[in-house]
Structures are given as C-alpha cells and as structure tokens.
Amino acid sequence: MSVADEPERPGSASRTSSGPGRLLVALYAIFAVAATSRAAVQIVTRFDEAPVAYLLSALAGVVYIVAVVGLTRPSAAGRRVALIACSAELVGVVTVGVLSIVDEGLFPDEAVWSDFGRGYFFLPLVLPVLGLFWLRRSAREPAPATAGSAPGR
C-alpha cells in the first residue's frame, strides 16, 4: 500500500467533523439529500394527496441540512446548531413515528419519519441518538492542536 498509515491528523478538521464525526456527517448528508429531494418531488407532483406527510418530509430535510452545516462548523456556534438539529430530529422522528402508528389517516403516504423511519432502515431514529452522543463525547475531549477552545478550561 502506497499511502502512509496515518490514522489521525490532529487539527486538520473541526472536532465535530473528524473521527467518528466524519462518518456522521456523511450519513447526515445522505439523509439531507434523500429527504429534501423526496419532499421536493412529493410537493411538486402530488401535494394534495398527503400535505402533512410531505411538509414533514421537507421539514426533516431542512433539519438534516442544518445538522450537516452545524457538524461541519468548527465553532461553538456550529456545535450548538448541531445540538439543536439533532434534538429536533429526535423529537420529530419519535413524534411522527408514534402519530403515524396511532393515526394512520394522518400519513396516507410515507414520509421520512413515519413508522420511525422504517423506509430508511430506521436510520432516522438511530442517527440523532448517535449525533447527540457524539456531540457530548467530542465536547469532553480536549481540543486537538487548537489551544483555548476546550470548554471549561
């Protein structure tokens, strides 16, 4: 193998988008594209059929985009934005998941968050938990290379 085995390059990326965060950003980016384009298609082609489900898909898309932006910003503000997005996502997927099971009439067509994200391998339910866990863990770790940005120090 011609590439040097260099597991971590400290300081080369923001903390929330390095290490496991890098994988998280990739997954969130996929869902941002998936949810936004799905909602766009649904709203453009058949909005009248299930407006609640389609608007919720659009909202989910926006939340995923905000999460990607937050996770890729190295600043404390980025972290806060990511925290809000992941929390909103968790609340959204649980609320919509429960509602879609209790009252099927509310979601005649599948949205990203209906049935707890079953159409997407339940990843919409898993992602925010991983996201919140990662934000918590990466906040506790001391900042690599950049001095003075570690919280509480």
Added chain:
Amino acid sequence: MVRVIAITLVCAALLLAAWVFVLAWRRLPIGRGTLAATAAVEVVVVALLVGLFVLLGRGERPAEALTFALYLIATLVALPIGAWWALGERSRSGTAVLGVAALAVAVMVERLDQTWGAGVGG
C-alpha cells in the same frame, strides 16, 4: 441487458462496501487499490447510465420520471463525493465513509429499479 448491468452494479457496490468496511475495521487507510476498485464501480455506474439512455431513446419511460432522474444523479455523484470526503481524513471513520457511499449506491440502484416501474429493461 440494462438489468444485467444494474445487478452487476449492485453486487460490485456491495463487494466494495464490504471490502472497505474490512479495511476500516483493521484501521487501514484507503490505498490506490481501493481507489482503483472505486473507479471501476463508478465505470459500471456510467455504463448503467448509458444503458438507461439507450432505453429512453427507444421510447421506454420510467414510471416516476422525476424521482428516477434524481436517483440517477445521486447514484452518479455518490462515489466521487464519498471518496473525496473519505480521503479528507486518514482515519478509521474516514475509510468507513467510502463504505457508506458504496452502500448508498447499492440502495439507490435498487430504488432506480423500483421507480422505473416494471423493472429496468429485460
């Protein structure tokens, strides 16, 4: 014919994903061999695209045209963007990103088949 390309692509993407996840598991970085394999899978993506355009040229149409077009674009860009994001950090997670991109390609080709309708050209 196009169906054969699609099935080949799903298998190739899944194999690539499995291989890359093994690399990630063993904490190995993405090397030239893996990049060549990724490029090879992308060639099959382009082959599928060409095949689909041939079908369109013959007057066949996907059942859900807009969704189909968006999945097609996403399938085309998934591996290049995934490779770029994966190579940005030489770490276990960086490597795993390419595996996720390859998995996404496999899933999206499956969705392409569904949105075409009765299955892509026999």
